Amino acid sequence: MAESRRRLSPDDRRNELLALGAEVFGQRPYDEVRIDEIAERAGVSRALMYHYFPDKRAFFAAVVRAEGERLFEATNTPPQPGQTLFGQVRAGVLAYLQYDEHHPHGAWAAYMGMGRADPVLRGIEDIDNDRQANRIIDRIIGAVGGIDHKVERDLRATVYGWLAFTFEMCRQRLIDSSLDADFIADLCAHGLMDAVGRVQGIPSALAEAVTPEAR
Secondary structure, eight states: OGGGGOOOOHHHHHHHHHHHHHHHHHHSOGGGOOHHHHHHHHTOOHHHHHHHOSSHHHHHHHHHHHHHHHHHHHTOOOOOTTOOHHHHHHHHHHHHHHHHHHOHHHHHHHHHHHTSOOHHHHHHHHHHHHHHHHHHHHHHHHHHOOOOHHHHHHHHHHHHHHHHHHHHHHHHHHHOTTSOHHHHHHHHHHHHHHHHHTSTTOOHHHHHHTSGGGO
């Protein structure tokens, strides 16, 4: 039980428990995972486990939230000089896929969480979608200047729909790793450009930026 004698700061211990939770929840159904098992594998007491997380639901929600934070940071790909809007979106999707490759268990834990009807988990998903959508729309507006309020509303709805499509394509690659990452990145990036191009009233600069010739 040398593991139990390791001294960690509260933050480091909590992060260790979340990482372990991502691994376990990513491999097995939620109902099969016991808090006692997590505590035993981490080498901590059950009481300490409950000190950090009051119950399994709260622990799972914290795991999903932490995965969302890591994924958001991993997909923050700053624009490169001369990079097209298409190239920026493609780079973000590739970063998403690479994160999934490096953290497959954590990714599955997050995916499982998003598929549940629990209002806490749904709230986490809404926050993650809002942040991703805001980042994409900010990039678009930053590239072409201001956008009319109604156009921005329609554009935002389009981006949310695209996020759901991209989320599912990345999930499919977790299910079947033989799916080519470049194919998915191209498909998703072209999909957003085509969808944005159909939004009525977008500025001419944006309409030009999403044409096939601009990609």
